[in-house]
Amino acid sequence: MLHNINRIKVIFVAIIEINMRIKSAKLKKLLKCKVLFVCCLFISLISFSQTIIVTGVVSGSGDVLPGATIIVKGQKNGVVADFEGNYSINVKETDILIFSYLGYKDKQEIVASRTKIDVVLEEEARGLEEIVIVGYGTQKRKDISGAVSSIKNEEFDNVKANSFEGSLQSRAAGVQVVSSEGGPDSGFKVRIRGGNSITASSDPLYVVDGFPLPDTGLRSNGSTGLGNSRVSPLSTIDPSTIESIEVLKDASAAAIYGSRGSNGVVLITTKKGKKGKATFNFESFGVISMLSNRMDVLSAQEFVDWRLEFTPWDPNSQNPLVGAYRDEFGNAVSLNDPRIKLNDWQDRIFRTAYTKNYKLSMSGGAENNTYSGSFTYADQEGIIETSRIERYNLNLNFDQNVGERFKTGASINAGFIKKNGVVTAATEDANGRSGVVTNALSFSPAQGLVQFPDAEYDNEGNLLSFRNGDFANPNRILNDNINIGKTFQSFVNVYLEYKITDGLKFKSTVGGNIYYNQGEAYFSEKFGWSAQVGGAAFTGKGLGLGVRTEQSLNFRKNFNGKHTIDVISIYEEQQNSWETISNAAFGFEIPGVNLGNLESALQTNPTDSFKQKNQTRSFITRLQYDFSDRFVVNLAGRYDASSKFAEDNRWGFFPSAGFAWKISNENFFKNNKTINDAKLKMSFGQTGNAQITPYRSLAQVRLASYVYEGNQINTGVGITQLQNDQLTWEKTSEFNTGLTLGIFNNRLWIEADYYYKRTNDLLLEVPLPATSGYKTVLKNLGSLANTGFEFLVNTTNIQRKDFSWKSSFNITFNKNEVLDIGTADQIFIESIGSNQIGDDYIIKVGEPLGSVFGLETDGVYNYSDFVEFDGLTNTEAATKIRTDAAVQGVPYFDVFYTLKPGITKVNSANYRPGMAKFKDQNGDGVVNTEDRTIIGRTVPRHFGGFTNNLKYKNFDLSILMSWSYGNEIYNKTKRLLSDQGVPFPNRFGIIADRWTPENPDSDIPGVFGEEDAALKGNAYSSSIEDGSYLRMSNITFGYNLPKSLLNKVSLSSLRFYASADNVFIITDYTGFDPDVNVGGNQLTPGLDFDAYPRSRNFRMGLILGF
Amino acid sequence: MRYLNNIKHYHYGALLLLFCLLVGCNDGFLEETPTESTTPELLLVDKEGAQLYLNGAYHAAKILGYGGHKDPVNNETINGWATTWGSIATDEVVVASFSIFEIDLYTQRLNPTTIRVRQMWEDSYVAINKINSTIDRIGAMTDDQIEPEDKANFVAQAKFLRAAIYFNMVVAWENIPLLINEIDDLSDDSKLQVAQNTTQEVYDFIISDLLVAESVLTNEQGGGKATKGAAQSLLGKVYLQMTGFPLNQSEKFALAKEKLEAVIASGVYQLEESYPEIFSLNNEQNKEIIFAIGNDSEGQNLGGLVSSFYGPNGDLNSGGGWNTAFLNLELEADYDRDDVRLRQNVAKHNAQEATPEEGFSDPSTWGTFADPWKPWKWHRPRGQSWANNTPFDSPIIRYADVLLLYAESLNGMGILTQADIDATVNRLRARAREDKPPTVVSDMFLSNPGANASEILLERQKELCFEGWRRHDLIRNGVYGATIIAIDEEGSNRADNPGLNWQPYKIRWPIPDSEIRINPNLKQNEGY
Incomplete structure (x- = not known):
């Protein structure tokens, strides 16, 4: 009997749930017989009792729950909690009350003789009702x-x-x-x-x-x-x-x-x-940040050792490099010598940084309105000295019912950021345009005894910059250069909703955004590359505006209790513009006067400006049909025009269809105790992309002036783009199928999705034969595909009164493949970070996007590769190379030898041990640019996250881990810091183990080893590294004061x-x-x-x- | 309830009205009207528009000069023929071992994927197409839009520019496709995949363009514009080039002589009295300049990089160069010690330690180590790097060049006389001698044609070094390979000697691999 009661309870709850959810009398009719049957059963079990009034408060997650429903078990009648969560209901002592609220688990309380019942609802594990x-x-x-x-x-x-x-x-x-x-x-x-x-x-x-x-x-x-x-x-x-x-x-x-x-x-x-x-909340937090990982560069002693090898002692040499770390007899000076200036530049630019964050927020609502507002101020320092942002943010929302049929509301979000930045992710590694991080890694850790003619020093003799400012003192960069950004952005949305009849609503929305940013940078006239132009000031302002109107009609109705349809039709227009204006000025002669007085510059470049505008007009409709809460069909179509395309190809139609089968609502599934929710879904559809700059379908004639008579600039123009009426939407078709399972009352929740999508008619910058007069043309050509699998598991591992433990795990596998790019079988891309390396990424059919292209390194030429060292031990070989160098009167790295037959050659005339060696991919015996191949794939095989949330009484703990696996990183910093052809900069720590005559077992080329191979304009596989990681991203431990104390x-x-x-x-x-x-x-x-x-x-x- | 019903109807109406307001009333909503560019149709309606378009053709022709200016659209640096072809892979300069992009050019290690060669191919054809566009579109303007004489004049100027670019291209690659009209449709692959023309066809086309320019344009200095004299001078150069490798048409000597004679006879051009004055920033477009590419530095990307690429040892701010190109010391040794051209063209001083004036005139500032000596010609003042954007015009043809070409054509015909030498080579030597005794930079005397040719070739190098014709000259005289093999200039920062990698097929550049992949109708040059 008890067993039966429990079962009945479950069914009963389920029925009421359905009733609450659908509120459909007709569906109820369908279930009526069951309800009656259950009620009869139930009523037969209980005895008669007296009517009393029960009051109380319904709350959950620390808040009251206005609008929570309270129903007497087994009866139709119920009440709804008011704005403060209070309720009042007439019941019998023997009644059982069911408290429910969306997103929370239902709770039952037996009235017994209580007249006040306060309930705290527990949040529901993620489920289908969400x-x-x-x-x-x-x-x-x-x-x-x-x-x-x-x-x-x-x-x-x-x-x-x-x-x-x-x-x-x-x-x-x-x-x-x-x-x-x-x-x-x-x-x-x-x-x-x-x-x-x-x-x-x-x-x-x-x-x-x-x-x-x-x-x-x-x-x-x-x-x-x-x-x-x-x-x-x-x-x-x-x-x-x-x-x-x-x-x-x-x-x-x-x-x-x-x-x-x-x-x-x-x-x-x-x-x-x-x-x-x-409610009114105050939130605040403070953060202490520090560098999590130092980069390994040569220590001062290792650097000096390298320098001594780079410039061997020669008493007759007038080269200042030779004497930099030696006394007049050629002996290396000790680093303890007070004349040697030692600096750990990483220590000097990184700091412990502090962040402060304050937020005030309030929210509430009455019968006919709700509102909320918040204001946040954040002051965040970066771990590089001087870098800092301040953020002010305002968020306001309100909704108001006006009479029976009208509803209106607005939301406003505004933010302002002030940034004091540093230059990072610089474009070039030469001409001194590299950023402060690169300079900190590469600036010499030990300043030697001599001053160089092409370097700059301050009054105390500290080195400021070297080689025309290619390298500059990191501290001076931070102190003397200015880089300020200010950004304002705001979104505003206002709507008016009108209920025409039951189930039919009209809504009109107007929204806008404004984005403004202003940047100012000054590069000091005192040192570095900018000293050559007497100081350089750059200023720029950008303004983005967007306006959008949306008119929608929404119809939602249930027929016969079985068929629910929900149709929305929308007309939408959006107009966006983006304009910038920027200046560059050079030559500031009054100390301390620069950005605030640009007219004092000796030379000001012409102002650059840029204005773009685009418009979209759309008709949208979506139909959702639900059959008896078992089958769902979603159909959507969108018909759009973008101003970016010519008149005849402006409109695109994007349909989609989705189907879901809620298996767990089928009769045959209802008795399944293990699986409570099950849904299968499948969809197919097409979406579009027009995210290109405007004006690409028009013929363009642009500024191309010329100088006559030596200095008279005459405006001129040249053709840069032909009219292209064919240009149209890029289209992606996607198939998706998935399964959703809720097991053990949703304590185990699984979502799995598989997808295949293919983008056709790519908006592709297609390479052209240059004989056409254009290097590329933007065309709808080519295709690429993504195939993937996604998996999400949420579990409630432990759920007890005082202790809960929930986990969430997700993993994604995605495979990306370029299928077609037209006649060209590859497209090269040059990445930032060096103006000395070209074409280091490739787009190639059959390969994923983000493939790094270059030469595969193969260690170094070693003694065994040369005729002259045949049969010698390493020690004998080292002696021979040193002796040969002494005889010829040159450093050991200028002595060349004869390669044995069959040894791979590089594009060079001379060979020696310690020189970089590369793989000969095409087997022609010589390594040159034709031996370039794909050396790195930057797309991960899988990535994901794993979260654990634990709660014990008022304590909570959350732990987030994340990972990425199988992706490679193109570490261009490593490449720059592996250079051994210029004397000044410091290098990656691994260079300490470079090839030398006495250390021939190294794979790392020796001094001038890469320069001699003369293939430096290419990416090398030695700078491709495995980027897989597992990170403990966050651990948070919290404590909520108990209500009793708070009261x-x-x-x-x-x-x-x-x-x-x-x-x-x-x-x-x-x-x-x-x-x-x-x-x-x-x-x-x-x-x-x-x-x-x-x-x-x-x-x-x-x-x-x- | 009645009230509500009324409201309902009223609102239906209002909503409908609102909808109409928001939807229909703006037909132009989806039209684009940029203010950042215009179209040829809107522009080419009158003479002023045509002039703007023609100025754009001159801009495209900047590739003829020493290069280094920026493409205004994509901000990419355009390299110039005068350095990339004319100077780097010759015996004028030595590239630094760390000059990633130039080193393969200099050391004769080009292959079809070499970036510089690919850039020159691509940028040249982009320039050709812009000039073709000028010729076609201005040529198609009607009489009520532009006077026929103006139209003919504009088209003739553009034809001169086109010929000048094709002349470099045909010498560099020999086998190139000849595009004679603007490409106006990029959708048809079959039309884009053009085949190469014969070398003869390209030369014939160059000559026909120049003959039009000669017949239409007027005889004047021009101030940077193409003129009759410029067309005749270039015709002389082209005919002379045809006498050498690979066409070897010795009958062209006479045609060259005829055109060059006309330039000399015109009286429009004179030698500057002082050699350094030719290259002074305040004396651009002087009476010796027949045609020069205009450069300027006022931040409009209209300058170049010549004084960064060629410039004294020392930092840029002090007037130094980038340390990427050193001097070929043989060139220095060839000069008479008192030749003013030695001081003008060779920087022995360090920019930090001496001003350009001191570097030019004060021997005490000249370093004793020859290793860091640099090519020099356009002397940038101290304290001015022009933000790597130097304003010196880039001479393409000057009167001294015409005099030497004239002597060369007479010698080729076997009719060179001492009087001719005195009127040409010896006039330049006299100028280089300044007011010193005749033992300094002594006169040339008539010898056998072979010796005369060598002497004239050497004189051309001394006079015209770094101006971009050395490789043409060496090829025409059949001594390019021998010259490369003879280079012995290795040094601490200097690249390997190029002779180690020399092969006869390297006299011409490879067709870029990227072009062949995309256009199967192109054939690679033999050997690559």
Whole structure:
């Protein structure tokens, strides 16, 4: 009997749940007989009792739950809690009350003789009932036929990432988030299910509270001058004001944004007010950050040893290099000699940095309105001296019912960032344009005895710069150069909703955004490359504006209790513009006068300006049909026109269809005790991409002036682009199938998705025979594919009254392959970081995007490769090479020998041991540029994250781990620091183990070893490294004061927490950090050069609620 | 309830109205109207528009000069024929061992993937297409848009520029496709995949362009514009080049003589009295300049990199160069010690220790070690790096060149006389001698044609070094290979000697591999 009762209870609860959810009388009718039957059963078990009034408060997660429903078990009647969570209900003593609230587990209380019952509901494990924002509306997870990742605020709020991408990182399957660098406001590269495009952008569409961000202006780095640092497009948003982040991954999900959805859509929803008591929160935290990993460079002694080898002693030499570290007899000077200036430059530019963050927020709501507002101030220092950002953020939301039928609301988000930056991710390694990190690594750790003619010194004789400023004193760069950026960004959305009849709504939305940034940089007239031009000032301003209107009609109705349809039709227009103006001025002669007085410059370059505008007009419709809560069909279509294409090819149609089968709602499944939720889904659809710059379909004639009479500039123009009426949308077709399982009452939740997507008609910058007069043309040509598998498991490992432990694990496998790029079988790309290496990335059919192209290194030529050393031991060989050098009167590395027959040659005339050796790929016996091959693949085989959340009483602990496996990194810093052909700069630590006559077992070329091979214009495989890593990304430990204590001090909540970011990392990578991707070029991923290193952070904070 | 119903109807109407307001009323909503560029159709409606377009053709022709200016569209550096072809792989300069891009050119290790060669091919054809566009589109303008005389004049100027670029290209590659019209459709691969023309066809086309320019343009100095004299001078040069490798058409000596004679007879051009004055920044487009590429440094990317690439030892700010090209010391040794051209063309001083004036005139500033000596001609003042954007015009043909070409053509015909030598070579020597006794930079005397040719060739090097014709001259005289083999200039920062890698097929450049891959109709030059 007891067993039966339990079963009945379960069925009963399920029925009521369905009733609550669908609120459909007709469906109830269907279930009526069952209900009656159950009621009869139930009633027969209970005896008659007296009617009493029960009151109480319903709360959950520390908040009251206004609108929670309270139902008497077994009866139809129930009540709803008011704004403060209070309820009052007439019941019998024997009744059982069922408390329910969306997102929380139902709770039952037997009334017994109590008249006050306060309940605290427990949050429900993620399930099919979860509400998911899907763009132009919401859906329940159970009704979704596409692939959507949803990350709720509670999952990332504890971690306090600096930007929303940090909140997203390693939490959503299929979403790859790679940091550009480690600085205070560094941007990220976000790829949803791989890169889909080559020339057009592969960045996803970001939608903030329904407003799609324009694709222009995002690449601006918020400062100006040199360097390629990237910032997040939403850097002005305080991540703690975000309620949820939804990622629409497949065509069915993204179809509603069809024309712009091919790279996936990231929906960001900010926190809204809730009906109920007004709350007021104060939050604050402080962070201490320090460098997490030093780069291994030569120690001062190792550097001096290298220098002594580089310039052998020669008493007759007048070369100042020779005497730099020697006395007049040629003996090496000791580093203890006070004349040698020793500096550990990494120690001198990195610091312990402090961050402060304060936030005030309030929210609440009455019968007909809700509101919320917050203000955040953050002051964050970077671990490189002088780098710092300050952020001010304001977020306001309100919704108001006006009468029965009207509803209106607005949301405003505004942020201002002031940045004091340093140049990182620099473009070039020569001409001194490299950034401070590179200079700190490469600046000489031991300044010698002589002063060089092409170097600059300060009054105390400290070296300031060398070789025309190619290398500059890192401390002076930080102190004398200025790099300031100011950014303002705001989003505003206003809507008016009108309920025409039951189920039919009209909504009109107007939204806008404004993005303004201003950058100023000054490079000192006192030293370095900029001294040659008397100081260089760069200023730039950019303004982005977007306006969007949306008119939608939404119809939702249930027929017969079986058929539910939900149709939305939308008309939308959006107009975006992006304009910049920038100046460069040189020659500042008044000390201390520069950016504030540009007219004092001796030379000012002509002002650069840029104005772009584009428009989109769209008709959108989406139909969702649900049959008896078992089958769901989603159909969506979007018909878009973009001004970027010529009239006849402007419009594109993007359809999609999705189908879901909620197996667990089938009769045959209802008795399954193990699996409580099961859903199969499948979708197919097409999305588009027009993320190219405007004006690409027009003929273009651009400025090309000429100088007559020696100095008279005459304006001229030249043709740069032909009219292209054929240009149209790039289209991605995607197939997705997935399975969702909830097991053991959702304590085990599994989502698995497989997808195949193919982008056709790529908007591709196609190489042309140059005889055409154009190197490339933008055409719809070629295709590429991404295939992948995503897997998400959420588990509730332990769920007890005082102790819970939940885990979440996700993993993504994505394979990217270029299928077709037209006549050209390859396209080369040159990455930033060196003006001495060309064509180091390649796009090739059959290979993934992001392949590094160059020569495979093969150690060094060694004694055994030469005729002259045949039969000699290593010691004898070393003696011979030293003797030959002495006889010829040259350093040992200028003595050349005869290669044995059959030994691979390089593009050189002379050979010697210790010279770099390369693999002869085509087997012709000589290594030259034709032996270049793919030497690195930067796409990971899989990546993911693993989160554990533990709660014990009022304590909580969360641990986040993340990894990436199988990706390679092109460490261009290593390449620069492996150079052994110029005397001045310091080098990578491994150079200490270079080849020398006495150390012939080394694979690392000796002094001039790479120079002599004369193939330096190419990438080498020795700078390709495994970028796999496993990181303990975050540990947070928190404590919430118990209510009893709080009541005494009239607080509603108080939380203390401590956390650590980047606790440790397991990796073989030798750069600062393997989570790196410098520069703005999406075709050169996995590049590390001059990157701002990552910090390890320790954070303490509190959240105070009134 | 009635009230509500009314409201409902009212609102339907209002919504409809709103919808109409937001949707239909802006037909131009999707049209693009950029203010950053224009179209040829909007531009070429009058003489002023045509002049702008022609100025753009001159801009494209900047590739003829010493290069280093930036493409205004993509900000890529354009290398120039005068250095990349005319100077680097010759016996004028020695490339530094760390000059990644130039070292393969200098050491004769070119292959079809060498970046510099590919850039020259691509940038030259881009320039050719822009000039073709000028010729075609201005040529198609109607009489009510532009006077026929103006049109003919503009087209003739552009034809001169086209011929000048093709002349470099045909010498460098020998086998090149001849594009004679603007490409106006990039969608048809079959039209893009052009085949090579014969060397003779290319020369014939160059000559026909120059003959048009000669017949239409006026005889004047020009101030940077193409003129009749420029066309005749270049015709002389082209005919003379045809007498040597690979065409070996000795009958062209007479045609060269005829054109060069006309230039001399015109009286438009004179020798500057002082050699250094030719290269002074304040004296550009002087009476000796027949055609020069205009450069300027006012931040419009209209300068070049010559004084960075060629410049004294020392840092840029002090007037030094980049340390990428050193002097071939044989050239220094060939000069008479008192030849003013030695001091003008060779930097022995260190820019940090001496001003350009001191470097030019004060022997005490000249370092005793020859290793760091640098090529020099355009003397950048101290304290001015022009942000690596130097303003000196790049001479393409000057009167001294014409005099030497004239002597060479007479010698080729076997009719050179001492009087001719005195009127040509010896006039230049007299100028180089300044007011010193005749034992200094002594006169040339008539000898056998072979010896005369060698003497004239050497004189051309002394007079015209770094101006971009050395490789043409060596090839024409059949001594390029021998010259390369003879280079013995290794040094501490200097690249290997090029002779080690020399092969006769390297007299011409390889067709870029990237072009052959994309255009199967192109054939690689023999040997590569």
